[in-house]
Amino acid sequence: MKTALLSVSDKTGIVEFAQGLARNGFRILSTGGTFRALKEAGVSSLMEVADFTGFPEGLEGRIKTLTPEIFGGILNLRNNAEHQAFCTENKIENIDVVCVNLYPFKATYEDATKTFEDKVENIDIGGPSMIRAAAKNYEFCAPVVDPSDYPKLIAELEGGGISLTTRKDLATKVFEMTAHYDLLIAKFWAETTKDSEEQGQLRYGENPHQQAATLVDPFANGPLLVGAKQLNGKPLSYNNFGDSSGALELALSFAGEHDPAFAAIIKHATPCGAAIGENIAQAFKKAYEADPLSAFGGVIALNRTCDKATAEQIVTFFNEIVMAPAFDADALEILKTKKNLRVLEIPNFTAGQARDIVLKRVRGGTLAQEGDIQLPDFANLEVPTDTKPTENQMQDMIAAWKMVKIVKSNAIVVVKDGVMIGKGGGQTSRVEAMEIALAHAGEEAKGAVIASDAFFPFPDSVEAAGVAGISAIIQPGGSKGDADVFAQCDKMGVATVLTKMRAFLH
Secondary structure, three states, X not given: OEEEEEEEOOOOOHHHHHHHHHHOOEEEEEOHHHHHHHHHOOOOOXXXXXXXXXXXXXXHHOEOOOOHHHHHHHHOOOOOXXXXXXXXXXXXXXXXXXXXXXXXXXXXXHOOOOOHHHHHHOOOOHHHHHHHHHHHOOOOOEEEOOHHHHHHHHHHHHOXXXXXXXXXXXXXXXXXXXXXXXHHHHHHHHHHOOOHHHHOEEOOOOOOOOOEEOOOOOOOOOOOOOOOEEEEXXXXXXXXXXXXXXXXXXXXXXXXXXXXXXXXXXXXXXXXXXXXXXXXXXXXXXXXXXXXXXXXXXXXEEOOOEOHHHHHHHOOOOEEEEEEOOEOHHHHHHHOOOOOOEEXXXXXXXXXXOOOEEEEEEOOEEEEEEOOOOOOOHHHOEOOOOOOOOHHHXXXXXXXXXXXXXXXXXXXXXXXXXXEEEEEOOOOOHHHHHHHHHHHHHHHXXXXXXXXXXXXXXXXXXXXHHHHOOOEEEEOOOOOOHHHHHHHHHHOOOEEEEOOOOOOOO
């Protein structure tokens, strides 16, 4: 006889599910309120977990399923002889389905009438442990957390058994659920810790009426923002972290062994100044002079150790944050004269960008994707135009592509002699983005290059670039209108190179 363990807070459909399991030859193990509901409904082959394990529930319900009999039954590999010998010797029986949904911590957390102790008691321990164990051993123990899956599972059982594809889908739901559950608990704990600011609680979110916190990723490696060493200034705000994230990503794009010195000034997660130079002080001077008006109150990112000459420039106007791989003693002394200037030393800067996961919460769920850290093979870019780029133009286009990656789509960046002199981002039309970027560049656009984060569907944008005097364009390519776009570029003497990859940032 196969065995299913059912222990749910949300009892939607659980009676029908248990009856379907019993019809298909399952013994049903259960606890507490779930056991009572199934017993009242007359579910057959029903057994209380305490009778199955020979160990009573205790500690006011804190111990129900945390026993070797339960976890051995869930986790043992049925095709492993050593596992099976261990189970036989210790009288451990297989558990083939684990159906659990967790204590309703979210509802308790959001209930203003509940005390801290009430909320702590609603942190489920056994539930997450069981479904994670079942998800890990999905080939032999099906983990079930979503009542909407009950009918499908019964149908598959009646058709011969739960498929491997379905089991993998069930396991995915488990790990998504437990990730959200643990994040919510971490947020609650951070909010209620006495030293909340040190534990991740932020003063507020994007606006003062929004709560916010930082949640530390224990598996993060490579260069870190959460975990950077703060050498001066007050704690970072939610918006500071957002702006600093873009600044760090941009600086890391210039962290290669052969990259020149680079400095960027970021406002509202968008670069207002960015430049390369022979040294870090020169790079910062160029970045600042490109748009000194917007630089006020920005976030500064450097790809080299901040030296005295650079620090002396930084303190001449108001800045929120300066980050770098390291700071000279003289530079740090100068920066500390601005008591509110946040100075961040980024660990592992030269280790390069590590793979990361980007999460975005939407109503009803969370989107997850890999971070966009990949760069094109700049040594082998395709040149589809008869007009070919010079070496200097190519170097400017490489810099422009690295910069356009952190500008909101639709995005256009104008670069000349290693300095960003114009940008247009966050527009609903690529033509508008081009017009804004060229307007920023003004007369300096003559001889400059541009980067576009996506292809040009029509020749209108490149025509505007050519009229302004742009000499070369780097873009992904791949539009149905590519032939017309490239013909327009040749007509205006504008070289084009293709990355074959886009750089959307939404």
